Amino acid sequence: MSKISASKKIHSIEDARNLAQKRMPKLMFDFVDGSAGDEKLCEINSTALDQIRLEPKVLRNVENRILKKKFLDIQFDQPFGFSPMGMCNLTWADADQMLANESIVNNIPTCVSMASSTSLEKMFELTKGRSWLQLYNFQENFVMELLKRAEQTGYKVAILTVDVPIQFRRAKDNKNGFTVPFKIGPKQLLDFAMHPIWSLTTLFNGIPKPMNYETSKNGNKFIRTESRGATDWDTLKRVRDSWKGKLIVKGVMSPEDAIKIKNSGADAIQVSNHGGRQLDSATAAIEALPIIRNALGKDFPMLFDSGIRGGSDIIRALALGADYVMIGRPLMYGIGADGAKGLRRILDIIKDELSTALGLVGLTDINDITSEIIAKKFIQNMKY
16 A cells, blocks of 8 residues: 555645644754744734634625736736745755745745845746845845845845844744754754654755855855844835835834835835744734734735735735735645645645635635625724
8 A cells, every 4th residue: 555645634734734743853843833932922823813704705706716916016826925934944955946846836926035045046046036035134234245146136026024133032942952053962863863854855955054144255154143133224224225126124013113114115014023933922913914004005015924824814914904925834834744745735725725715705806805805893993
């Protein structure tokens, strides 16, 4: 009897998470899965989304449904893209390649982290130009170097992540001894030994490194715990002045900040609490979304991430004011569970849920979503 592929056992995001937890070393799984402080905010993000109820509409012809979405004047085949995530190849060897392949298949953007396992130049090549560059607001000379490299490579969109001026304590990483570069002791060796497929595959493909740093012409080094607290509004101005492409500012949870960022010349804002990986006492990102939309008005481009676990969550975020949605952890769960097959399975589940939910609220075009599809008791304070 042939062995059933792990991806055949995936029927939900939670299935993929459970399989990834078994297949990956604890050190690596906890890095992907973990949150900041008491680790409750990650769950709060998803729970808050789940509490937003949609209103089904009946007797409407919804046989043919359109999921294509334009954002920043770029036409995509889906209303979601891949969030920037550092060192994805720690989840499984060649994870970046897997994400790039699905970016092409689905015609959606892949965001290349400043701390990516693959250089920005290589990811642009792998995605056939569908990648966006993400930067943290520190090591300003390195940020400027990367922006220049991105421009020379052909990038059109850059994301400046501004919600990590100080890195919040992550208990699981500290407990497991997760550091970059790695320090391997008896505890880590035992962890790797108990997950031989991951360990052998990773050794065969080479230990992942932050390749944008490794390819830096100015010798910049990645220091995970380096303080970023000195950056301010002048930093944003210098980035805006240096980058002639589209600029997204990510990690915004305050309407006052959002208005100031808009006035500073950003092309879009990404509402996000870093997936619960920063301030553990912050509000759920979905609760901030409609407030920021009301502050900015209906036309300013806005993305959303944090807590997305399925197609219905994407519908909810669009209904609450997002123009485009980004997904993170579910992708890594899929890759951790069964590599490229697991990732494909997760995306199939999300797309199927997305299309089905769209039809069940009585719509045939993703661009027609408004707050009208939200059950009336949830939209009392929405003005847009």
